[in-house]
Amino acid sequence: MADQISLLAVFPDLEPAANAIDTLRSLGLSDENMNVISGVPVTEAMLGRPRQWTNVPRLALGGAGGGFLVGTFLVFTPLLYFVPVGGQPTVPGPPSVVILFELTMLGLLISTFLGVFLDSTFPSYRPMEYVPEISDGKIGILYHCPADKEEKFTKAMTALGAERVELAEEQQL
Amino acid sequence: MAATSQHLELSHEERLREQHLMLDPKPRGEMNAMVMEAMHTTSWKFWVMAVLLGGIVLIGLFGAWGYLIAEGLGVAGVNRPSYWGIFLVNTVFWIGISHAGTFISAILRVFKAEFRRPFTRAAELMTTFGLVQAGFSIFMHMGRVWLAYWLFPYPNERQLWPNFHSPLSWDLLAITTYLLASTMYLFLPLIPDMAMARDRSTGWRKNAYKILALGFRGTEGEWTHLRTAMSIFAFAIIPVMFSVHTIVAWDFAAATRPGWSSTIFGPYFVVGALHSGMGAVIMVLAIVRATMKNMKYFIRPEHFDAIGKLMLIISMTWAYFFFNDYIVQWYGGDRWTKELLHWHEAGPMGWMWFLMLIVNVAIPWLVLWNKKWRSTPWVVFVVGLLINVGMYIERYIIIPISLTINRQPFTWRLYKPGIEIPLSIGTLAFFILLYMLASKFIPLVPVWEVQEGQMAHSVKKFGRETVVTVSELD
Numbered sequence: 001m002a003d004q005i006s007l008l009a010v011f012p013d014l015e016p017a018a019n020a021i022d023t024l025r026s027l028g029l030s031d032e033n034m035n036v037i038s039g040v041p042v043t044e045a046m047l048g049r050p051r052q053w054t055n056v057p058r059l060a061l062g063g064a065g066g067g068f069l070v071g072t073f074l075v076f077t078p079l080l081y082f083v084p085v086g087g088q089p090t091v092p093g094p095p096s097v098v099i100l101f102e103l104t105m106l107g108l109l110i111s112t113f114l115g116v117f118l119d120s121t122f123p124s125y126r127p128m129e130y131v132p133e134i135s136d137g138k139i140g141i142l143y144h145c146p147a148d149k150e151e152k153f154t155k156a157m158t159a160l161g162a163e164r165v166e167l168a169e170e171q172q173l
Numbered sequence: 174m175a176a177t178s179q180h181l182e183l184s185h186e187e188r189l190r191e192q193h194l195m196l197d198p199k200p201r202g203e204m205n206a207m208v209m210e211a212m213h214t215t216s217w218k219f220w221v222m223a224v225l226l227g228g229i230v231l232i233g234l235f236g237a238w239g240y241l242i243a244e245g246l247g248v249a250g251v252n253r254p255s256y257w258g259i260f261l262v263n264t265v266f267w268i269g270i271s272h273a274g275t276f277i278s279a280i281l282r283v284f285k286a287e288f289r290r291p292f293t294r295a296a297e298l299m300t301t302f303g304l305v306q307a308g309f310s311i312f313m314h315m316g317r318v319w320l321a322y323w324l325f326p327y328p329n330e331r332q333l334w335p336n337f338h339s340p341l342s343w344d345l346l347a348i349t350t351y352l353l354a355s356t357m358y359l360f361l362p363l364i365p366d367m368a369m370a371r372d373r374s375t376g377w378r379k380n381a382y383k384i385l386a387l388g389f390r391g392t393e394g395e396w397t398h399l400r401t402a403m404s405i406f407a408f409a410i411i412p413v414m415f416s417v418h419t420i421v422a423w424d425f426a427a428a429t430r431p432g433w434s435s436t437i438f439g440p441y442f443v444v445g446a447l448h449s450g451m452g453a454v455i456m457v458l459a460i461v462r463a464t465m466k467n468m469k470y471f472i473r474p475e476h477f478d479a480i481g482k483l484m485l486i487i488s489m490t491w492a493y494f495f496f497n498d499y500i501v502q503w504y505g506g507d508r509w510t511k512e513l514l515h516w517h518e519a520g521p522m523g524w525m526w527f528l529m530l531i532v533n534v535a536i537p538w539l540v541l542w543n544k545k546w547r548s549t550p551w552v553v554f555v556v557g558l559l560i561n562v563g564m565y566i567e568r569y570i571i572i573p574i575s576l577t578i579n580r581q582p583f584t585w586r587l588y589k590p591g592i593e594i595p596l597s598i599g600t601l602a603f604f605i606l607l608y609m610l611a612s613k614f615i616p617l618v619p620v621w622e623v624q625e626g627q628m629a630h631s632v633k634k635f636g637r638e639t640v641v642t643v644s645e646l647d
Contacts, residue, residue, distance in 0.1 A: 039201060040624045041396040043646060052397035060405050074337045095338035102346040105413050112405045113357040119398040124388035132372035134391055137201025173388060
């Protein structure tokens, strides 16, 4: 098996980037071997890419469950220090709803936030393949291809309008 | 003839582009540079203002608070029967201000109101900084602030446990939840802008932005996780926002005091919060537009027009809830409630009651119906300021003035604030100072959101008519 190299093609716009992805596929690269880097969210549909998987909703749900359990503990704390008051329940219903709601929502939102960190492996301060022009609106296509086919891939990308194609070197952001 | 018609049509399209930010795109690099320049350009006036506000914060907030802690709550005006004074007025007021950020960022995002894009962050910052002031005010009101941990469950020697079923504990939970949620909601869409700032900064700023950008590059996965999280936040934070001010309202409504025991207080407070919050947003936008470089491109009369319409609707809704609350209390005929209503209107502070109605209802209705007026920044700034004065007065009437009248006439006594006045000025100065300093470090305009919106907008011709169209990019 030939050695793999990583290349980064920088496109000025969305349209040539979408065409480049089709071309990379036709040259034998699978979708797992490419990644699109952009300064604005471009959807999978715009680029004809497979749907991205995210665990954030599941983590959010888990967090909501966790928050509900913490809320349940707080709701039932009067049982730990039982003080009977005539005519009043130890664990009253309606106020318990308020506590359960707030803590469930807090759990949901915190876990959603942390979900982004977990799924994106944030924070990550190690060197990565990137060029600062991406936050200026350029679209970067990062792909891994056999080293012996570098020229062929580079030519194809340049023909499709890539402003430059370079070896994707990891650099400090 | 055909040439004239073409010219007219072209100028109509040009006019559309001039009016709407979404139809007037600039290259992303240029927009980034404009936002960075706005952050980096600081005049001497800024620093004079910052030093002045810093002095007020030191003396008015921390100095006066230190004095309050050293001397005890006796130096404040709170006493029988008005145990809740300006501290609580400030708490309710600042929580109200904080509602605007979520309203603009979450509700308008859910409803895909495109005009929100350039100023979501400016509003979200208000939420976080407003809640900080609300939290301060609660701690001031505690007096013995070093015993705040008594609110948490732990087995102490006297077997005193907090009652989590008390409305005041709901407050703690709701405000904490909202503060954390709104801070996270502020931070998530900020990550790409931090990466943008990281890519074009040097020195300490670069290091700071690098830490805050968390290593964001803009890969497909990162955008997917971020957008999914923002969608969840947008939907989930709305009920949290409603719950916060509803729970604050229940602090009053759950008591059986004249004037407070009202089933409509929850929504009435929420609408009041939005009223003052939107007024504050429009003030902030007018100041940002006038004082920060390049902001006239991002914040245009169309935005004041849109917020002005919302303010008008909210003012009408507030008037509806106010009258609904008033007429039921008035019709109820309870002796003490009637006494209180009379006190509101004809007591020594009666002028406040009338001023509240004038600035919360009459002025917004008289001004904001007119498109030209509501598109003029200084006009809506004045209206926003007056609404905030009106809403502060509303809380003042509900809390210390209403507490004056109870079922024990021998305790009736007019509330006179003491140390609360410098503390209130201090919190206001602290809010402005935090905002000013943040505006020099945090990109106030979410550039990627603006660009995303500009990608979705276009001008199309239907027959002879030129119209604006928006595509769903999701």
